[in-house]
Amino acid sequence: MLLSLPTSLGTLGRYDDVERTPELALKGMKHTTIKPELPDQERYLQRIYRFAQKHDFIAVGGDHSVSYPLVKAFKKRYPDGKIVVFDAHPDCEVHTGLATHEDWVRILIEEGVVKPSDVGFVGVRKVTEREREFMDQHNLGNRIPQGKDCQYYYLSIDLDVLEQGDFFFKEKGGISVEELLATVRSLKARVRCCDIVEAFPTERMSETIRQIISILI
Ligand SMILES: [Mn+2]
Structure with a gap:
């Protein structure tokens, strides 16, 4: 099922263009x-x-x-499921309790919704000191979670993982659209749920979103 979540409430008021992305991409x-x-x-x-x-x-x-409630719902249905987060940032900031775009991973781990070993990143390259401390403490990093019990994946794709694109946080490095699509393709058979977030409402971002959807659907 395709779900449109046109919100920017979790950006702490920093940018609201992302509200218009889902309806454009899913037109x-x-x-x-x-x-x-x-x-x-x-x-x-x-x-x-x-x-x-x-x-x-x-x-x-x-x-x-939005990944905070979405991953929580996924874990309820697939308790052994693993989370792969494609992102330039680990979203492990110190928080106030209510999930935002910069701390939702940390909250899920601290609340025990996901175990640190359930979570792996792709493309993380901009990490604050507080995030680094948390990641070291929980052994988090760029890797795709494996294991015998790993039957199902949740993919959370923050499109700022890309080297080039239209989004608020641009960090040097990053992967190409081709690399992103190849990784999604390689996991596809075990993916049960996915979110695609943080892109601005432009034609090229809509195209990338539709390419990801067409692999998974
Ligand atoms: Mn993110």
């Missing part, structure tokens, strides 16, 4: 939209959680905070 495709009705981030994330518990999905955001 002409059958999808369900969960729209924030009030600027109430907590309630919005709860609504996403309730919905996502009942479905396998490919969700298009919106900002990266």
Whole structure:
């Protein structure tokens, strides 16, 4: 099921273009939209959680905070499932409790929703000191989680993992669209849920989002 999550509530007011990305990218495709009705981030994330518990999905955001309820819902359905986060940043910042685009991974680990060994990154290259400390403590890094019990994957794709594209945080390095698609293709058989977030609403980002969807659908 395709899910549109047109929100920027988790950006802490830094950019709102990402609100328009899902409807543009999903134009002409059958999808369900969960729209924030009030600027109430907590309630919005709860609504996403309730919905996502009942479905396998490919969700298009919106900002990266939506992965907090989405991964939580995935783990409820697939307790042994692993999370692969494609991102320039590890999103492990010190937080206030309510998930945002920069701390949702840390909150999921601290709340025990995911074990550190359940989580691996692709393309992380900009890490703050506080994030580095947390990552070292929990042995987090760029690797794809494996293991005998690893039957199912959740892919969380922050498109700022790319070397080139239209998004707020541009970090040197990064992978190409071809590398991203090849990695998604290699995991495809075991992917149950996925989110694609943080891109600006442009034609080339919509194209990349549609390419990812067409691999997984
Ligand atoms: Mn992110």
